[in-house]
Every structure is written in structure tokens, then in C-alpha cells.
Amino acid sequence: MTTSLRSTLDFLLHDWLQATSLTARQRFADHSRGTFDAVLDTCERIAREKYAPFNRTVDTEEPQFDGERVILPQCTHDARQAYAESGMLGAAQDYELGGMQLPYVVESAANAFFGVASISIGSNLLTTGNANAILVHGTPAQQQVFAANEFNGRWAGTMCLSEPQAGSSLSDIATRAEPDGADHADDPLGPRYRLRGNKMWISSGEHELTENIVHLVLAKIPGPDGKPVPGTRGISLFIVPKKLVGTDGQLTGERNDVALAGLNHKLGWRGTTNTLLNFGEGKYPVRGGPGAIGYLVGKPGEGLKCMFHMMNEARIAIGMAATMLGLAGYYASLDYAKTRLQGRPILGGSAGGAGAGGKDASAPQVPLIAHADIKRMLLAQKSYCEGALALNLYCARLVDEGRTGEGQAAADARLLLEMLTPIAKSWPSENCLEANSLAIQIHGGYGYTRDFPVEQYWRDNRLNMIHEGTHGIQAADLLGRKVVMQDGAGLKLLAETIAASMQRARRHAQLAPWADQLAVALQDVLAATQSAWSTGDPQEALANAVPYMQAFGHMVLAWIWLDVSASVLERDPDPKDAANAGRMAAARYFFHYELPRIAPWLAVAARRDMTCAQVAPEMF
Amino acid sequence: MTTSLRSTLDFLLHDWLQATSLTARQRFADHSRGTFDAVLDTCERIAREKYAPFNRTVDTEEPQFDGERVILPQCTHDARQAYAESGMLGAAQDYELGGMQLPYVVESAANAFFGVASISIGSNLLTTGNANAILVHGTPAQQQVFAANEFNGRWAGTMCLSEPQAGSSLSDIATRAEPDGADHADDPLGPRYRLRGNKMWISSGEHELTENIVHLVLAKIPGPDGKPVPGTRGISLFIVPKKLVGTDGQLTGERNDVALAGLNHKLGWRGTTNTLLNFGEGKYPVRGGPGAIGYLVGKPGEGLKCMFHMMNEARIAIGMAATMLGLAGYYASLDYAKTRLQGRPILGGSAGGAGAGGKDASAPQVPLIAHADIKRMLLAQKSYCEGALALNLYCARLVDEGRTGEGQAAADARLLLEMLTPIAKSWPSENCLEANSLAIQIHGGYGYTRDFPVEQYWRDNRLNMIHEGTHGIQAADLLGRKVVMQDGAGLKLLAETIAASMQRARRHAQLAPWADQLAVALQDVLAATQSAWSTGDPQEALANAVPYMQAFGHMVLAWIWLDVSASVLERDPDPKDAANAGRMAAARYFFHYELPRIAPWLAVAARRDMTCAQVAPEMF
Structure with missing residues (x-):
């Protein structure tokens, strides 16, 4: 095909957004078009080798729980390892943290290859988002112990917000956090609490992909009357590791009381485990007390603020995921339309002209792409998905501007990003889903079978209008x-x-x-x-x-x-x-x-x- | 809930379409509101007992082929038997054929219960459509042997149009039919041919639900030059039974050469087996010659015309299927919205008023249905699905008018039906699918899991924009x-x-x-x-x-x-x-x-x- 994902990204990144101009800034001074290209090359290759061939595998081999462990297909382990080894988990981070100081817009573009290859095999954006939140709001020790070990790929991260009775309505969460003993304020990893409650819809909440899992958990600290403060003001944020760790970042050998209560069986996006987790319900009693051990991040009562700090990026990431699923369907249906022979074009000419409106049945069949309605469905997909990609990269560029721009320009970029975030998330979720439906339609009956990839893209994409708001x-x-x-x-x-x-x-x-x-x-x-x-x-x-x-x-x-x-x-x-x-x-x-x-x-x-x-x- | 499917059907059938007025016509003279109600009662009961409880079962226990037989869950056998015993297969037929002479509009309304309970567990409309085509175009012997045994439930029927290389483009079918011996014209079951070719997307193409399967097959009889006539003019229609039968309607004990080449694995609608069939490829050689034995229906070269005779009803049936899936999602999401507590209403009042736009966090959560956007999604579903139901019943009423009305009125009804058929098929397929997406959205994350029925409705409904045109x-x-x-x-x-x-x-x-x-x-x-x-x-x-x-x-x-x-x-x-x-x-x-x-x-x-x-x- 004329336009590949790479050529589209190159056009948007460089011709349109002039990403290379960012290298004039101190933070990105070591970078060049060459280093950006190298990152895209690497990601394209890993996605092609470790992600794309296994997209159907992770759909059919859903996560299983044997009572002790969550079992995932080998390809998921391999994909995770290749991604972590690429350094992409911490690509945008400081050199001191082992990062590449890559612009966020380039990081986003590079991650696009994984999205189009297999959206659900990896859940790395959660790990990055988790570590970023700790980086902004955590203590130096929390940053060094938890965030650094997420960026370097040793551990994975989750975001634990929703509960079975509190989805969109976060003010109603019931998970409680109580100070853990008289010395709770003195723990080197942060004020120590005991958490009890249930968390729902936790992606990658339990698995054996990494040595440890760092849960970021919203919970309420009871007020002086022993009752949780109503509303969102009562919500605080905690780091709750699956396995306890020391200040040296080594596992202590103690399992924390975080237990898998159930796997959610989903319509799509099946490569990513989605869980109901019990915190502190007694399955893994730890250090002689009831409750899972957690460390406060930021100030009490500011949990939602801390979590929402990362929301713009998370929402752009969802918009990007929806976009990449849309593009995956576009590419698949374009390929099909060019190769599948079916029917004949309508004969043109004005009314009364010989054969106008008829078809020459003795002529050979033509490729689907010769039909106007097929072109309409392809052009709609292209228009939705390349447009959504442009919007999401534009927003990613605003992230860079907000962080590294000067004075008013940076402030404007942050304001504009705030403004555009609900669109960057919602628009692709709705319209690139429609694109996936058109991709099925172009395939006809074949598109409705699991022998072609488009039905999976459509199922996977239906999630994006639901999660992250x-x-x-x-x-x-x-x-x-x-x-x-x-x-x-x-x-x-x-x-x-x-x-x-x-x-x-x-x-x-x-x-x-x-x-x-x-x-x-x-x-x-x-x-x-x-x-x-x-x-x-x-x-x-x-x-x-x-x-x-x-x-x-x-x-x-x-x-x-x-x-x-x-x-x-x-x-x-x-x-x-x-x-x-x-x-x-x-x-x-x-x-x-x-x-x-x-x-x-x-x-x-x-x-x-x-x-x-x-x-x-x-x-x- | 205030409106049930039954109350909606009663309103549309009687208050709006005045179906009871049809009883003034001779064909329906034995009927009354009472007999119509009794049919609806029966269907509602069978659907509730034999269909609804198993809708998820037929989704998860897909048809399997063990090399000899297609294995379906027991519930599919039970549902088929209950439906056949109800007499609904021949409900609209003459008394002489064992029918009830029920108006088509009442038959359609009664079948709605099955659609909303489990769209894919039964594929009875194909059997009815097949038998109807034979009734109109077949010889008396064909009617008596084949159609009658479909209406009475002994045998099932299929429609074999598409081929792997010819989906929408039927003029390109390659299945050949050649006269079977010198006496081929003298067979009491109709001119006998030998068929060879492959048929794709054949619903219920192979199963053990019935003693026999009557395939209606489009094929081309070679012209004098030995080549098939190009275009649709060369297409003829054949009855090809899975097992050969005598003029007495009894099986002869010979298996015809119709072999299952593969099951299609679909996104949804999994209760209905969908197959690739080989005709005359030699797996079951029959009567010493190559090819599957088939009997010509109607005249050579008029196969498509014969098949399309049934197309209006088939397309209304698809529109109805899409509608019933839409309504199933509407009812499920309405029920969920009334019972699921989540969030609080926005406080009203003009700007500056105390708390305007805020929420009272100490108040208890309210049901989802208290939120304006949830109501919007419910009302959209109601508007799409009840509107589509009205349109489809209106078209069914036109079928009755076209058959039993007088002179101009009947001619007008037929013309109007021709006009409306593409809308009756396409509009629900597109918009009731969108309704199903809204039903998922109302459920939030739960709607994306297979613990709730709405994701299946959405998958099932995606077929309707594809099949039957x-x-x-x-x-x-x-x-x-x-x-x-x-x-x-x-x-x-x-x-x-x-x-x-x-x-x-x-x-x-x-x-x-x-x-x-x-x-x-x-x-x-x-x-x-x-x-x-x-x-x-x-x-x-x-x-x-x-x-x-x-x-x-x-x-x-x-x-x-x-x-x-x-x-x-x-x-x-x-x-x-x-x-x-x-x-x-x-x-x-x-x-x-x-x-x-x-x-x-x-x-x-x-x-x-x-x-x-x-x-x-x-x-x-």
C-alpha cells in the first residue's frame, strides 16, 4: 500500500508537527531525526516480531487462574520482555532514571506500532502511568524503590480506582486505610497503612510476568469519628506492592495480602488480565496484622488529585489505542479490498446510453476496491483514523510543549491540552470503532468470521468508550x-x-x-x-x-x-x-x-x- | 417495566395495525383476537422456557464437527422440537398443508418472542422460506414430498446461494448441474441433475436436528457449448436433499453426495451452524455416478427469480431479527439502569444558587436511570427498536394485504412492500446494532463482560448488515x-x-x-x-x-x-x-x-x- 503506518507517522511527526525542532531544547539536545527514527525502527520491529503474530493467540487463550497463579500464553511473556528490554517503559524519563529523555510525541508515535500489532498483549502504559504518578507525588525513596523498578522493567504497575459498587462514581469507594501501628509514620517507604477493600476492573492486577506488581490504590482514611470522609475529599493514594520490598528494592520474601478474587471475562482486549482484587481480606496474612500493607503517596485526602495528574496522558493513550485499532482494521480491509475479486463496476454513461447501469457479466470480476461504496468505506476509515492519529499526536506534542516550552507558550499548551483531552479520548473511541465496523463490512461474510482479524479489532475497540472515564x-x-x-x-x-x-x-x-x-x-x-x-x-x-x-x-x-x-x-x-x-x-x-x-x-x-x-x- | 414486548406487540398489532380486521377476510375467517392471542401466548411461553435460558449456552458451546456429525447442544434440539411442535413452521400455510392460515403479520409478531429470547438457537425462518419457495415454484410432487415435510417439522431446509468466490456477486457462481442420464426428465420428483460445486455461508447446512435436510441450491446448467451461461440468466434452482427420498416422502436409505467441508467460526449468531458444503465431490458417492442428485425447481435459467420470490419475506425477517436483538438489549439495559445504583444527580438551580452543578456526596447513590445521559441512551434504543418493530410489522401487514386484499389495494400493498423492503432490512440492521452498543454503554464495564447478555446481542446483531444482501x-x-x-x-x-x-x-x-x-x-x-x-x-x-x-x-x-x-x-x-x-x-x-x-x-x-x-x- 502507498501509505504505511510508518509513512503516516513520519509525515505527521516531521512534516506536520516538526518534532525534530524539539531537539533545539536542552532536554532533547542529544536527540536528532536519526535517534527518533531509530526508536521507531526498533518499535516497528519488535511489534512485527513479538506482537502482531500473537494477536489472535491472546484472544483465544484467555488468562486462566489455577487458584494460585494467573496463566498467560508464552507470547505474552515474550512480548513483555522485548518491550521492557527496548527501554520504552522509561523512554521519556530522565537519563538519571535510566530513561532516554525522548519527547513524549515521539514516544507516543513509537508506541503506535504496538497498538496496531496487538493492543491487548501488553499493558505497559499502566506501568508507565503508575511510575509517573509516583515520580510526581512520591517521596525520593518511593521514586527510587518503586518508580525506578517499573521504568527498568523489573516490576509492573496497576491503577486501582474502581470498586464493584463504585465505577464512574469514585466518591463512593469503600476501601479503608488505617495507620499501621504507632510507628506508621516513620517507615522509610512512606507513612504505612493497612488497607481493606475490593478493587474492580484492575488491568494486569495479577500475573507472573514480572517479579513484583506495584498497585496504586485509592482508599479512604477514616476521620476522627472513625468514619470515612464522604465524597472525593476523603480519598488518599497508596502504593501497595504485591510482594513487600525493602529500601534496597529487593523483595523481603513476604507476600502482601493482595488476593485475586476473580478474573473478568471480556468481550475483547483479552490479552490483558482484568481482575477483581481483594486487599487485606486475610488470604495472605502479613506481618501479623489484618489488612494489606500500603504506603501513602502525597498528602492524605489528595489521592484523586494525584491520580488525575496522570489522567491527560492516560486518556490520550486510550484515544491512541482506539486509533490504532481503527488503523489496524483500515489496513486489513484495504488489503482485502485490493485482493478480493467480487462483482463488476456499474457501466457509466448517460441515460439511454447502451448498457448504462448494467454490468458486463462476461467480463472478469474486479477487486472490491473498484466499487464506489467500498471506496467510501475505506475513505471514511482513513479519514477517521488518520485524523484521530493526527489529533492524538498533536496532543502529545502539547505535552512536550507544556513541559519544555517557555513561559506563556508552555502555559497555553497545558491549557489547550486540558481543553482537548476529552476529545482526544472520546472521539477516536467512538469513530474508530465505527471504522472497525466498516472494515468488517468490506470483508462481507468473511469479516464476520474469526478467520480474519477485523472482528477482533471491533470487539477490542468497544472497550475504549468505557474505560478511563x-x-x-x-x-x-x-x-x-x-x-x-x-x-x-x-x-x-x-x-x-x-x-x-x-x-x-x-x-x-x-x-x-x-x-x-x-x-x-x-x-x-x-x-x-x-x-x-x-x-x-x-x-x-x-x-x-x-x-x-x-x-x-x-x-x-x-x-x-x-x-x-x-x-x-x-x-x-x-x-x-x-x-x-x-x-x-x-x-x-x-x-x-x-x-x-x-x-x-x-x-x-x-x-x-x-x-x-x-x-x-x-x-x- | 411498563412496556413489555407483549404489550408493545399488542399495541402495534391491534391498536395501530388493526390486525383483527383481517378476520373479515375469507382466508382468516376462523380467526379472532382470541386465536391471535393464543398463538402469541404459546410462542411467548416456548421462548421463555426453551429459548431464553439457553442463549448464552449456544454462544459458548459452538457447533462442533467430529468428522461425521455436527454436534449441537441438547438445548438446540429441545428448542427445535418445541418450535416444530407448536406448528409455527407452517403457521401461515393452508389448512390442507397442515397450516393455521394465520396472517403473516401475526406470525411475524409471534416469532418476535423467539428473536428476543435467542436469535441463533433456531434457524426456522430458513426452513419456512425454503418450503415457501418450493410451494410457489415446485411441482405438486415436490410440494408434497419436500415442502410439506418441512412445514410439519420432520425436515429442515437451507438456502444455498453464495460460493467462496461469489458472495454478493451471484452471477459468478460456478456450481454446475448436468442432466442425470437419459431418463433424467422423467423423475417423479422433477427433472434430475447431478450437481458439483461448493456453497459457502450455508446456515444449518449440516446437523442432526432433523431426519433430513432439504437444500435449495443455485447452480448453472451448461449450455450447448458445454460452458455455463454467464451472468444471472444461467442460474437454475434445485432441490438437493441430504438423504434421498421416495415419492412417498420416506427416506430411501441412500445418503446424497452433500458433504460438510467446514464450519465457519463466527463473531456471533453461534447457535446456528454455518457451513461450507461440497456438492458432488465424491465423499458420499450415490447411485453409481459422480455428483449430488438434485431436482430442478421451476424452469431452467429462472433460478434467481424463484429464489428472489421469497426475498421480501426473508429481508423483513432479517430486519425483524435485528430489531429483536435491539429490543433484547433495550430491555436488559433498562432493567440494569433501574436497579444499579451509581452516582448522584446534578443539583439544579440557576447559576450562583447554592450548590448548583455540584453533587451532595453524603446523599445515597441513585439508580442509573436518574441520570439524563442514561435516559438519552434508553430513549434512543426505544426509539430505534420500537420504531423498527413497527416498520417491520407494517411491512408484514402489507404481505397480508398483497395476498388477501382486493384489486388495487392488493397491488398497492405489493408495490409499497417492494419499495420498503430495503429499508425494513437495512434500517434495523444498522440502528438496532447501535442500540445494542448503547445497551453496553449503560452497563459500563459490566457490559463489556460476558457475565451480562448485552455484548452477545451486539455481536449477534453485527451479522444483519451482511447477510441476505x-x-x-x-x-x-x-x-x-x-x-x-x-x-x-x-x-x-x-x-x-x-x-x-x-x-x-x-x-x-x-x-x-x-x-x-x-x-x-x-x-x-x-x-x-x-x-x-x-x-x-x-x-x-x-x-x-x-x-x-x-x-x-x-x-x-x-x-x-x-x-x-x-x-x-x-x-x-x-x-x-x-x-x-x-x-x-x-x-x-x-x-x-x-x-x-x-x-x-x-x-x-x-x-x-x-x-x-x-x-x-x-x-x-
Whole structure:
């Protein structure tokens, strides 16, 4: 095929986002286009050798629990080892921590190869996210003992937020943490507590892939009255290792009281173990007391804040996962459409012309890709998935800017990232899932069988609208918080950024109509935002938060495609290169077929339509 | 819950479609509301006892082939037996054939219970469809030997159209049928041929559920030059029984040369065996010659015509299957939303009011259904699935009218049915699948596990956009054939029928705005139809056939909801009854959230947008 993942990444990273310019900054001074390329080469190779061949294996050989151990296929062990040895777990970290000081945007692009090869065989982003949270909020000892041993690949990490009775509603968690003895404050690994409770949906919660597992656990410390503080203010964060360790980072030989209570059997994403964990329920009594031993991270009551520090990156990572599954389906269906012979093209010509609308049955069959509707389904996929990839890399670039940019530019990047995060997570989750459905459709009956990979991509991708904050949670975050925060500063900054792209695009005559179309869409989004909040009643404003987010997302993607198009035309004004012509076609598809869809979504938000909110339960 | 499937069916069948009025016709004279109710009661009971409890079983215990026999779970045998004993296989048939002379609309409604309980455990519609085709095109002996023994439950039937290299493109089938000896024309079971070839995607192609299996097979009889006639004109239809039978309907003891070549392993719909069959490849040599023995049905070269005779009913049945899966998910997620406690409602009040937008963390959690976004997802499901059910029953009612109505009314019903069939099949396949996705979303993480039924509904439903003519095939049928047939007579009739509904609706002040909205939508559809064909070039007209069909379908569903609403208000003007209020809410949802979506779909069709059609393969 003309466009490979690598060529698309190269275009977006370098031609569009100019990632190499980051090497002018001190943190990245040792890097160059050459070192970036080498990282991508390595990841592409490991993904091809250790991930892609086993994507179906991890789907069919689900994790099993024999009562003592979780059994995973050998390929999962091999993939984990190859990934850890590549150094990617700590790629963005300081040299002192054994990292490469790689820009986050390059790290994200490199990780894309693993996502497209097998999304569920690895769960490394959790380990990185866990270690990053400890790095920001933990004590030096916690950083050295726990984070460093996650980055170097010895141990893996988890995030333990949800509980069986508390999914989206984290304020309702019931896991308790009580001080462990009189000397609890003096432990060199941090204030020591005993935790008791159950944690649900814990990915990689139990396995034998690594020597140890570092659980980051949200729990409530009882107040003076012995009761947990209601709401999110009562939540604290703890490191709870599966096996206890000393300050030297060596296992003490003691198993902590963290027990697997059950494996979740999922629709997809089966390469990653998903667990219900019991903390401190007595299966592995430790050091003579009840409860699992945990070490406080950060201050009491600030657990959610600590955890959410990592949320932007986690949510971009989910958006990227959804995108890579979408691209995997796109590549598979493109390959199928080029090779599978089926049917004949409709004969053209005006009405009354001989044979118009008919088909020449004696002619040989043509490849599927000769049919207009197949092309429509391919172009839709390309438009969704390459657009989503661009958006996610753009956000990753903002992470770098926020960390290493100067003054106002860095502050703006952080604000813009806050603003875009719910879109970077939700939009690919919804639209790249639809792309996977189109990939099945192109395969016809074969796509519905497990002999082809597309049905698995579709199943795997269905998770992304659920985890790391459901679609509804993202929408409430967008309309309830992000567009109104700091008196609308984030939204204003986004509007200005979009305006700059429109200005850039208007230099090319053929982009002017798209810029005009986007300008109207932006105004419509801004107007709908105002109108939704015009009564100041959150029940009315947020009643249609999801349709609002769908419209907002489409407007953002149109902006991304406009900016990408400008970048194409600046290099290749009347695209001769097929890949560039393809990018323009995908952009055109988005402006012709997708952007016009925002009107009905915005309309219900703008008029605060209470059709749904006012239905009484007994009417369903 | 307020609305059950039964109460919804009763409303649609009787209050809306006035099915009981059919009893005034001679064919249905023995029937009454009482007999209709009794059939529904029976089916509801069998579905509850023999289908619903085993829906997950047939998903996890997939059909196995031991080299000789296909092994299915016992529950599949029990469900088949209960269904056959109910008489539903021949419910609509003449008394002489052992049928009940039940109206098709009542048969369809009664079958709904099985669809919602377990769509894949039975494949009875194939047997009925097979027998119906023989009834219409077969000789009296074929009818008596084959069709009658399918209706009475002794034997099952299949439809063998596709081949590995010919899915949507039936003109490319390669199965050959050659006259079987000099006396081949004299066989009492019909002209006898020997068939050789492979048939793909054959549902229930091999099993031990019944004494025999009657395959209806499309094959080509070679012309004088020994070569098959190209195109669909060369296709003939054959009865090929798995085991040979005599004119007395008894097995002769000879196994015919039809061999299972493989089971397809599917994403869903796993209760129904799906097979690749070899005809006449020598595994079971029969009567000393090569090839499987088959009996010609109808005339040579008219095979596709014979097969397509049953297509309207088969496609309505697929639409109904998609609908019932959608409703199954709706009921499951409604139940979950009413019982699962999660989160707290947003506090209302105007901006600045104490606590506006906040949540009272000390209050107990509320059921999911208290949240506006959950209600939105429930109302969308209700609107899609109950609307689709209404459309499918309306089409079933047209089948009855076309068969038993008088003169022009019957002719109109047949024409309108032709017109609506691609929508009745495609619209539920797409939108009730989306409903299933919303049902998963309401369940959150639990919906992604196999501990809840909704993920299976979603997998099962993905088939419906593929089988019995893909989405693309339906769209080409709609825009390429149905709207232009007989100089647009079908489209004109539909427009008149919709206009009559609008007139009916305008008697109610609250429906006037919806009638206005629908009038505009109808005009937009008509204008887009004209515009798409204005250059007379099918390549341009059909380039956007699928978006056109999506818009057409939404317009049709809006019409259905408007007519249903008028029916509600005629009985309950300011709905006091919760179920009626719910129907009005679902209709309002459709007009507020769904109908406005048609504009961008129509726009690309109307302007003959060639964005997709013109992309060269190398640009992807």
C-alpha cells in the first residue's frame, strides 16, 4: 500500500508537527531525526516480531487462574520482555532514571506500532502511568524503590480506582486505610497503612510476568469519628506492592495480602488480565496484622488529585489505542479490498446510453476496491483514523510543549491540552470503532468470521468508550468543566488556535471553502456552548452533553484535517504524490461527509432539549 | 417495566395495525383476537422456557464437527422440537398443508418472542422460506414430498446461494448441474441433475436436528457449448436433499453426495451452524455416478427469480431479527439502569444558587436511570427498536394485504412492500446494532463482560448488515431500482401514503410541527432522488447510495413514528397511560434527535459527490 503506518507517522511527526525542532531544547539536545527514527525502527520491529503474530493467540487463550497463579500464553511473556528490554517503559524519563529523555510525541508515535500489532498483549502504559504518578507525588525513596523498578522493567504497575459498587462514581469507594501501628509514620517507604477493600476492573492486577506488581490504590482514611470522609475529599493514594520490598528494592520474601478474587471475562482486549482484587481480606496474612500493607503517596485526602495528574496522558493513550485499532482494521480491509475479486463496476454513461447501469457479466470480476461504496468505506476509515492519529499526536506534542516550552507558550499548551483531552479520548473511541465496523463490512461474510482479524479489532475497540472515564464522563468534563473553566479561557484559546489554522489554510485557494465551513462550525459550537449555559442551570446545560461532545469532536477533527491539508499543500501544491493526494481526499471526505453532521447534535444542546431528561422511568 | 414486548406487540398489532380486521377476510375467517392471542401466548411461553435460558449456552458451546456429525447442544434440539411442535413452521400455510392460515403479520409478531429470547438457537425462518419457495415454484410432487415435510417439522431446509468466490456477486457462481442420464426428465420428483460445486455461508447446512435436510441450491446448467451461461440468466434452482427420498416422502436409505467441508467460526449468531458444503465431490458417492442428485425447481435459467420470490419475506425477517436483538438489549439495559445504583444527580438551580452543578456526596447513590445521559441512551434504543418493530410489522401487514386484499389495494400493498423492503432490512440492521452498543454503554464495564447478555446481542446483531444482501446491496436496490421502477410509481405511492399519515397527524395540534418537519424531509428525499439521477449516469447516481439509504430510512422511520403517535393520541389525547406517554417521548426523540440527521446524507447524494468514487486505489 502507498501509505504505511510508518509513512503516516513520519509525515505527521516531521512534516506536520516538526518534532525534530524539539531537539533545539536542552532536554532533547542529544536527540536528532536519526535517534527518533531509530526508536521507531526498533518499535516497528519488535511489534512485527513479538506482537502482531500473537494477536489472535491472546484472544483465544484467555488468562486462566489455577487458584494460585494467573496463566498467560508464552507470547505474552515474550512480548513483555522485548518491550521492557527496548527501554520504552522509561523512554521519556530522565537519563538519571535510566530513561532516554525522548519527547513524549515521539514516544507516543513509537508506541503506535504496538497498538496496531496487538493492543491487548501488553499493558505497559499502566506501568508507565503508575511510575509517573509516583515520580510526581512520591517521596525520593518511593521514586527510587518503586518508580525506578517499573521504568527498568523489573516490576509492573496497576491503577486501582474502581470498586464493584463504585465505577464512574469514585466518591463512593469503600476501601479503608488505617495507620499501621504507632510507628506508621516513620517507615522509610512512606507513612504505612493497612488497607481493606475490593478493587474492580484492575488491568494486569495479577500475573507472573514480572517479579513484583506495584498497585496504586485509592482508599479512604477514616476521620476522627472513625468514619470515612464522604465524597472525593476523603480519598488518599497508596502504593501497595504485591510482594513487600525493602529500601534496597529487593523483595523481603513476604507476600502482601493482595488476593485475586476473580478474573473478568471480556468481550475483547483479552490479552490483558482484568481482575477483581481483594486487599487485606486475610488470604495472605502479613506481618501479623489484618489488612494489606500500603504506603501513602502525597498528602492524605489528595489521592484523586494525584491520580488525575496522570489522567491527560492516560486518556490520550486510550484515544491512541482506539486509533490504532481503527488503523489496524483500515489496513486489513484495504488489503482485502485490493485482493478480493467480487462483482463488476456499474457501466457509466448517460441515460439511454447502451448498457448504462448494467454490468458486463462476461467480463472478469474486479477487486472490491473498484466499487464506489467500498471506496467510501475505506475513505471514511482513513479519514477517521488518520485524523484521530493526527489529533492524538498533536496532543502529545502539547505535552512536550507544556513541559519544555517557555513561559506563556508552555502555559497555553497545558491549557489547550486540558481543553482537548476529552476529545482526544472520546472521539477516536467512538469513530474508530465505527471504522472497525466498516472494515468488517468490506470483508462481507468473511469479516464476520474469526478467520480474519477485523472482528477482533471491533470487539477490542468497544472497550475504549468505557474505560478511563466513559463517554458520558468525558462529555460532562467537556461541557461541565473544560469549556467554562477560567471564564472560558480554554475555549477561547482553542478558538484562536483554530483561527490561526484557518488563516494558514486560506493561503491555498482550494482550502478556502473548508476554512469557511470550519469558521461557521466553530461559531456554531461557541454559540451552542453559550446557549446551553444561558439559564445557568447545570441540569439543562448538561442534558445533552454527549451530543454536544460529538459535535465538538467533529469540529476539532475538521480543524485537524484543515491544518494537515495546509501542511500538505505547502509541500506539494497540486499533490502529485499519491499519499498526499490521499490525505487531501480524506480531508475532503471529512468536510463533505462528516462536518455537516454537527448541526443536529448542536441543536439539542443549544436549545437545552429536555426530551430525554424529562422521561419518567415508568415510561420506558 | 411498563412496556413489555407483549404489550408493545399488542399495541402495534391491534391498536395501530388493526390486525383483527383481517378476520373479515375469507382466508382468516376462523380467526379472532382470541386465536391471535393464543398463538402469541404459546410462542411467548416456548421462548421463555426453551429459548431464553439457553442463549448464552449456544454462544459458548459452538457447533462442533467430529468428522461425521455436527454436534449441537441438547438445548438446540429441545428448542427445535418445541418450535416444530407448536406448528409455527407452517403457521401461515393452508389448512390442507397442515397450516393455521394465520396472517403473516401475526406470525411475524409471534416469532418476535423467539428473536428476543435467542436469535441463533433456531434457524426456522430458513426452513419456512425454503418450503415457501418450493410451494410457489415446485411441482405438486415436490410440494408434497419436500415442502410439506418441512412445514410439519420432520425436515429442515437451507438456502444455498453464495460460493467462496461469489458472495454478493451471484452471477459468478460456478456450481454446475448436468442432466442425470437419459431418463433424467422423467423423475417423479422433477427433472434430475447431478450437481458439483461448493456453497459457502450455508446456515444449518449440516446437523442432526432433523431426519433430513432439504437444500435449495443455485447452480448453472451448461449450455450447448458445454460452458455455463454467464451472468444471472444461467442460474437454475434445485432441490438437493441430504438423504434421498421416495415419492412417498420416506427416506430411501441412500445418503446424497452433500458433504460438510467446514464450519465457519463466527463473531456471533453461534447457535446456528454455518457451513461450507461440497456438492458432488465424491465423499458420499450415490447411485453409481459422480455428483449430488438434485431436482430442478421451476424452469431452467429462472433460478434467481424463484429464489428472489421469497426475498421480501426473508429481508423483513432479517430486519425483524435485528430489531429483536435491539429490543433484547433495550430491555436488559433498562432493567440494569433501574436497579444499579451509581452516582448522584446534578443539583439544579440557576447559576450562583447554592450548590448548583455540584453533587451532595453524603446523599445515597441513585439508580442509573436518574441520570439524563442514561435516559438519552434508553430513549434512543426505544426509539430505534420500537420504531423498527413497527416498520417491520407494517411491512408484514402489507404481505397480508398483497395476498388477501382486493384489486388495487392488493397491488398497492405489493408495490409499497417492494419499495420498503430495503429499508425494513437495512434500517434495523444498522440502528438496532447501535442500540445494542448503547445497551453496553449503560452497563459500563459490566457490559463489556460476558457475565451480562448485552455484548452477545451486539455481536449477534453485527451479522444483519451482511447477510441476505449487504448494506451496499440494499442501497443499490433502493436507489438503483426501487425508486425508479415503473417510472417512480413506488416512490409516488410511498409519498402519498406518507401524506395520508401527515393528514391524520395534523388533527392533533401537538403533531403538526412533526408533520411539517416530515413534509420537508420527504420533499428533500424526493428532490435528492431526482438530483442523483439528473445526469442519468448510474456511476454518479449510485456513488452515494448508502448515505441516501440512511436518509431515506430515517425519513421512513419518522413517518412510522408520526403515524404511531397519531394512533396513540386518537385513543389517549393527553397521554395519561405511562406506556403511551413513553411512545410519545420516543417519537419526540426521533423528531428532535434523529430526523435532522438526514441533511448531510442527502446532500452528498443530491450533488452526486464523487469524493469517494474518484479516489485512486494507490491513494489509500
